[in-house]
């Protein structure tokens with residue numbers, strides 16, 4: 001066998017082996033290693049070519065041609081294998097990075113006012129539109145504003161009606177968490193008289209109040225709105241008209257109301273206010289205990305002693321006042337069955353009512 005024949009055979013064998021190896025490469029990195037192994041400077045093909053020097057000059061061109069065709073075949077095989085591996089790797093990546101677009105997106109939840117705050121705002125707004133000024137007072141009160149000025153003297157049995165949270169204080173003033181919003185009557189009247197002299201005023205005072213009560217229908221902290229008007233001709237008829245308008249407006253329906261004689265130290269005469277039951281339209285149900293009426297607030301004409309306590313002449317000035325419980329009104333408006341829902345802060349509840 002001549003040298004050229006054996007070289008030819010070597011080249012053919014190399015070509016076959018290389019093409020088989022290329023097609024079996026598992027990834028592009030392996031394929032690249034094979035490229036160097038066969039076609040690199042120190043590769044198999046270079047080795048084979050070292051034999052060319054031993055050939056007779058006449059035989060060299062033929063072998064040269066064969067070498068070129070082997071290189072070409074190898075390069076073609078490499079191209080095909082590269083393409084296949086690229087395709088395969090792309091496919092693998094697509095599989096690995098597949099997104100499950102059927103998964104529901106995460107919702108961005110927007111905030112809402114707490115139902116009680118919403119109630120305080122809605123109620124205050126109605127009075128605001130009627131011309132009442134919004135006022136606020138401190139949650140930590142003194143006995144003068146919470147009791148004495150409201151015609152509740154120290155020995156008066158009405159002080160027992162409010163189970164009060166008294167606070168420790170360093171001075172002579174006895175402080176407490178206010179048991180109702182009525183002390184804002186005193187503060188607002190004093191402030192008004194100081195700034196404007198004796199003149200009419202109408203005030204709505206929303207706020208937080210505290211009583212030593214805790215059971216299913218009582219929370220130690222709850223909310224009230226105090227409403228009062230002082231003028232030279234303020235009458236009980238005006239009180240009834242304002243109440244009628246307010247309740248119908250808050251509940252978005254024409255509601256009958258009735259006043260029942262009652263007693264509060266700071267009003268005379270005093271009246272409990274009932275409205276037609278919003279659950280059964282007055283027909284009688286569990287909520288109104290089959291009476292058709294719901295007791296919603298306490299009211300009356302401001303007691304002359306209260307007017308006197310801020311220095312007003314009770315012969316000239318008169319006023320009406322009422323105080324309502326916000327939790328109860330919000331519960332009735334939205335059909336909320338349990339007071340505790342307001343304080344548990346379960347987001348599902350807050351989201352359903354809040355706005």
Ligand code: PHE
Nearest residue numbers: 180182264298299321322323
């Ligand atoms: N302050 C009274 C209470 O908390 C409510 C009230 C206010 C009654 C004004 C009459 C007039 O029970």
